[in-house]
Amino acid sequence: MSTEAMRGRFPWGLTIVCAIALALLVGLGTWQVQRLQWKQGLIARSEAAATQPPVSLETLAQLRDPEFRKAVLTCDLQNQPFVELQSIHDGQAGVRLISACESWLIDLGFVADTVSARPERQPAAIPGIVAEARKVEAPNGFAPLPEGNRFYARDTAAMSRALGIDGPVRPYVLFATGSAWPQWAELQPSAPPAAFSNNHLGYALTWFGLALAVIGFYIALLRRRLRPQAALLPEQGDRAKETFH
Template identity: 50%
Template sequence: MTTEATRARFPWGLTVVCALAFVLLASLGVWQVQRMQWKQALIAQAEAVATAPPVPLYPPRSARPSARVEASAVAPEPQPAATTLQELPKFPEFQRVVVACNWETRGYVRLRSIHEGVAGDRIITLCQQFLVDRGFVPDGATRPITRLYSSEPGGREIAVIAQARTTPLPSPFALAARDGIFYSRDNKAIVKALGGDPGHFGSQVLFAEQSTAPEAPALIAEPPPAAFSNNHLGYALTWFGLALAVLGFYIALLRRKPSLKPSRSEGEASGTKESS
């Protein structure tokens, strides 16, 4: 009788629920620790490549960089050979590269954006099968840009330093492009609008760190800031704390549960029945 009552009163359902909750919360804590380690590695990589010398995207046909790119700033190695459209490079995030184009002859589209709280347009050009974000032009500029001029007479090819970044996919609720103005960074659509082949797009966007049109001072050549938020340790501690809380709740509930042994009155009653 005592064994059967003990088995009947043991909270198997509560035990299973608490065990599943504990495992789930602890797993979420471990996942956040792994995310923290990944984020720390990403930050370290970004800091390393951001301070490293830029590498050439392709050898410029003009055989000489712009005066704005010092010779000592360009890494002599590696020197990539001419790359076919099927062998476009994939750079590490935040890698600095030297990209050369005849900027005057390049068509461009405008992407509505906000820079330091000011609304305006980002000017995007297709160069060597990469999208180059040439910079930001605020609304109401004193000299509105209707044409972006080259810094050399005759529109010769010049080189500037840019930063390789991977941009997020556009929101499905973003407004559609109209009259050459985009409202989301839909890279494939931008490549197509610029007359390029989306299938040969290099997947990364190169953000110019130097002006591609010094004669247009309204053009701010500055990549967007890297938004790194490493709050995963706090999240991990929260999940682990909740897991411990579930465990404590389960232990406290077991201790407050009535004794599984038969009470004295029950024993006396059973003894009376047996004697009778």
């Protein structure tokens, strides 16, 4: 069989399919490596912020990325209006009370649905409440619309309008770590947990491993496809000699 005939039997379809699969798997593996670097940076920032003392809201506003940093709240949160965000905390349904302080949204904490009462106004503020800044994502277009002061998604823009906050909407919410109403035990202040799952290295190795498997699969099929054709060449040569003689 001639070289041209062997080239005619080259598995172009298989090559294209394997090339597409290889590009997809390598792309997914590379993306997971990038996610790994991002997650490691996020964990490092969280750990570094935990060792730093709380700052003022003015200082917090000057930081390029204040996520995980703590600030001292000086507003009279006991006498500020708030809206309610439907939420679940430790498997229990309820709401989170959202107020404002110096153009920052303040998550005051969780109240279970079994509690119908709301805190009463107090004659004096509770000074020195510490809150942790966390970045929040804007809700998607399928999020339910608010009903009065009850929200069903953390729509910071709509919450800011409802609370009378002027100016640009910050992509951060301050989560109070102390209660604005210490005498009201039903309120549970809490910031989102800073524990991060970091399985991106395992995912990357999985995708790259599958890419190597595709390469091995392609080489094995290619050799199997071409070897029988190459093996016929000596036999054809012998037959040609017999015919000549």
